[in-house]
Amino acid sequence: xxxxxxxxxxxxxxxxxxxxxxxxxxxxxxxxxxxxxxxxxxxxxxxxxxxxxxxxxxxxxxxxxxxxxxxxxxxxxxxxxxxxxxxxxxxxxxxxxxxxxxxxxxxxxxxxxxxxxxxxxxxxxxxxxxxxxxxxxxxxxxxxxxxxxxxxxxxxxxxxxxxxxxxxxxxxxxxxxxxxxxxxxxxxxxxxxxxxxxxxxxxxxxxxxxxxxxxxxxxxxxxxxxxxxxxxxxxxxxxxxxxxxxxxxxxxxxxxxxxxxxxxxxxxxxxxxxxxxxxxxxxxxxxxxxxxxxxxxxxxxxxxxxxxxx
Amino acid sequence: xxxxxxxxxxxxxxxxxxxxxxxxxxxxxxxxxxxxxxxxxxxxxxxxxxxxxxxxxxxxxxxxxxxxxxxxxxxxxxxxxxxxxxxxxxxxxxxxxxxxxxxxxxxxxxxxxxxxxxxxxxxxxxxxxxxxxxxxxxxxxxxxxxxxxxxxxxxxxxxxxxxxxxxxxxxxxxxxxxxxxxxxxxxxxxxxxxxxxxxxxxxxxxxxxxxxxxxxxxxxxxxxxxxxxxxxxxxxxxxxxxxxxxxxxxxxxxxxxxxxxxxxxxxxxxxxxxxxxxxxxxxxxxxx
Numbered sequence: 219x220x221x222x223x224x225x226x227x228x229x230x231x232x233x234x235x236x237x238x239x240x241x242x243x244x245x246x247x248x249x250x251x252x253x254x255x256x257x258x259x260x261x262x263x264x265x266x267x268x269x270x271x272x273x274x275x276x277x278x279x280x281x282x283x284x285x286x287x288x289x290x291x292x293x294x295x296x297x298x299x300x301x302x303x304x305x306x307x308x309x310x311x312x313x314x315x316x317x318x319x320x321x322x323x324x325x326x327x328x329x330x331x332x333x334x335x336x337x338x339x340x341x342x343x344x345x346x347x348x349x350x351x352x353x354x355x356x357x358x359x360x361x362x363x364x365x366x367x368x369x370x371x372x373x374x375x376x377x378x379x380x381x382x383x384x385x386x387x388x389x390x391x392x393x394x395x396x397x398x399x400x401x402x403x404x405x406x407x408x409x410x411x412x413x414x415x416x417x418x419x420x421x422x423x424x425x426x427x428x429x430x431x432x433x434x435x436x437x438x439x440x441x442x443x444x445x446x447x448x449x450x451x452x453x454x455x456x457x458x459x460x461x462x463x464x465x466x467x468x469x470x471x472x473x474x475x476x477x478x479x480x481x482x483x484x485x486x487x488x489x490x491x492x493x494x495x496x497x498x499x500x501x502x503x504x505x506x507x508x509x510x511x512x513x514x515x516x517x518x519x520x521x522x523x524x525x526x527x528x
Numbered sequence: 529x530x531x532x533x534x535x536x537x538x539x540x541x542x543x544x545x546x547x548x549x550x551x552x553x554x555x556x557x558x559x560x561x562x563x564x565x566x567x568x569x570x571x572x573x574x575x576x577x578x579x580x581x582x583x584x585x586x587x588x589x590x591x592x593x594x595x596x597x598x599x600x601x602x603x604x605x606x607x608x609x610x611x612x613x614x615x616x617x618x619x620x621x622x623x624x625x626x627x628x629x630x631x632x633x634x635x636x637x638x639x640x641x642x643x644x645x646x647x648x649x650x651x652x653x654x655x656x657x658x659x660x661x662x663x664x665x666x667x668x669x670x671x672x673x674x675x676x677x678x679x680x681x682x683x684x685x686x687x688x689x690x691x692x693x694x695x696x697x698x699x700x701x702x703x704x705x706x707x708x709x710x711x712x713x714x715x716x717x718x719x720x721x722x723x724x725x726x727x728x729x730x731x732x733x734x735x736x737x738x739x740x741x742x743x744x745x746x747x748x749x750x751x752x753x754x755x756x757x758x759x760x761x762x763x764x765x766x767x768x769x770x771x772x773x774x775x776x777x778x779x780x781x782x783x784x785x786x787x788x789x790x791x792x793x794x795x796x797x798x799x800x801x802x803x804x805x806x807x808x809x810x811x812x813x814x815x816x
Contacts, residue, residue: 320706322702322705322706325701325702325705350708350709350710351708353705353706353707353708353709354707354708357707358702358706360702360703360706362699364697364700364702364703365703366700366703366704366717366718367700367721367722369721377703377704377707377717378707378708381704381707381708381709381713381714381716381717382709382713428703431703431707432706432707435707435708
């Protein structure tokens with residue numbers, strides 16, 4: 219398991235003197251937000267207790283590309299205000315399922331999903347639900363940072379509102395931009411160049427800008443599709459810290475290939491796999507991250523975590 | 529390759545030399561020697577250059593929105609890739625229609641059909657300089673010519689727009705959708721800003737083609753070559769350089785021929801500037 223830990227010092231160049239070492243930076247991380255594991259246990263939610271807002275319930279979800287079944291029969295509880303990680307080998311459908319959560323899956327021609335995905339009890343797939351409305355409640359951050367190149371940093375944060383013709387007035391806009399950029403741990407780095415293009419930022423900064431953009435439309439859930447896979451270790455660390463921090467106010471679901479990352483940042487881990495290439499991906503096992511990584515119930519999970527395949 | 533390239537350059541230089549040598553004497557020609565009873569070359573070329581630009585701008589204005597719309601329909605809004613290809617084929621067919629055929633159609637079908645519209649525009653929008661004055665009874669006006677040319681430049685403009693829309697990074701399309709954009713909102717946020725230079729370049733190419741359009745304009749337009757007027761529906765219309773050359777050349781001799789060749793040089797210069805500007809803008813946008 220430790221074999222896949224991206225060690226910043228092993229990134230090809232010695233870290234700058236101010237660069238935090240992994241151990242040193244993970245300590246404050248833990249203090250940022252108490253792990254949801256201390257608050258809830260999704261495997262056996264206490265009956266009668268109110269769920270944290272933003273909790274999701276995935277029931278019998280299958281995703282198709284045309285006639286090809288990519289993900290089959292997934293049922294999974296995603297606790298609110300916590301980080302849930304989807305892990306598994308390539309092609310296991312974890313990204314497809316993630317995209318089904320905010321109905322981005324169906325943007326691809328021919329793609330569709332079946333089953334129910336409920337946010338705070340309301341099915342996002344019931345008839346009459348507008349996918350456009352779903353996407354403003356369930357935001358998304360992509361693998362590659364994708365700020366709008368023709369927009370300034372400030373307008374990128376406001377993009378969700380500008381797009382809908384709901385750009386707030388000057389003072390309110392400034393306030394919102396600052397709040398979101400502070401929340402995305404980017405404010406100090408860009409506050410003097412808000413008018414510059416988002417293209418002028420580094421990859422890690424662009425990704426945090428995209429996170430600021432996602433939370434500016436006040437979603438309940440933030441989905442992240444391998445948000446660090448295009449970033450260097452230092453930027454990765456910054457995003458990981460941010461994900462823990464975001465979980466205080468948002469439900470965070472993250473797809474990652476990096477098992478050490480899943481172990482570091484998530485409260486819940488869901489392991490997906492597929493029998494062989496061409497077969498649909500299935501949910502193998504889900505539970506508290508600590509349990510999944512220390513005592514997986516299924517052999518396939520243990521093999522994957524131990525690095526025997528995938 | 530190099531031989532072909534130098535041949536092209538040689539032809540270009542040859543044309544330029546031909547125009548300059550044969551057209552040059554017209555610049556100093558006086559009253560009585562020039563066609564259309566012009567006092568001097570400037571008095572001849574000025575109104576015609578205006579007419580060329582005026583018809584081209586009208587055509588560009590009329591064709592821009594449809595070109596962008598058709599290009600969007602063929603890419604982003606296409607229900608299937610097959611529909612997009614079908615639309616592309618239709619546009620290619622439109623581009624293949626000979627200029628003379630468009631001229632006949634404009635003269636015999638479009639011009640009579642638009643007369644009631646011109647009368648309405650004069651009655652209700654007559655306070656605009658474009659629609660003041662008595663409307664033409666034949667419909668053979670600058671606006672009709674502009675419409676015909678608009679149809680002719682639509683395919684090239686739509687093709688360039690389609691190409692640049694298809695180059696929209698999928699990541700930006702997803703970014704817009706993920707923020708809760710409708711399809712049209714996505715187009716405005718992700719597709720159009722990125723394709724802006726492509727749209728402008730398509731417009732410039734369309735403008736260049738419209739400037740050079742000869743046959744259809746010569747057939748449709750009922751022209752007064754010395755006129756400069758912004759009125760687009762009257763019976764009195766400015767002519768264009770290309771149409772004027774085509775219709776005047778057969779009965780011209782001596783200095784008149786020289787004047788017509790000089791006009792060709794003027795048109796060449798205008799077209800060159802337009803296409804250079806178009807190329808520069810296209811290059812900025814990363815297109816060819």
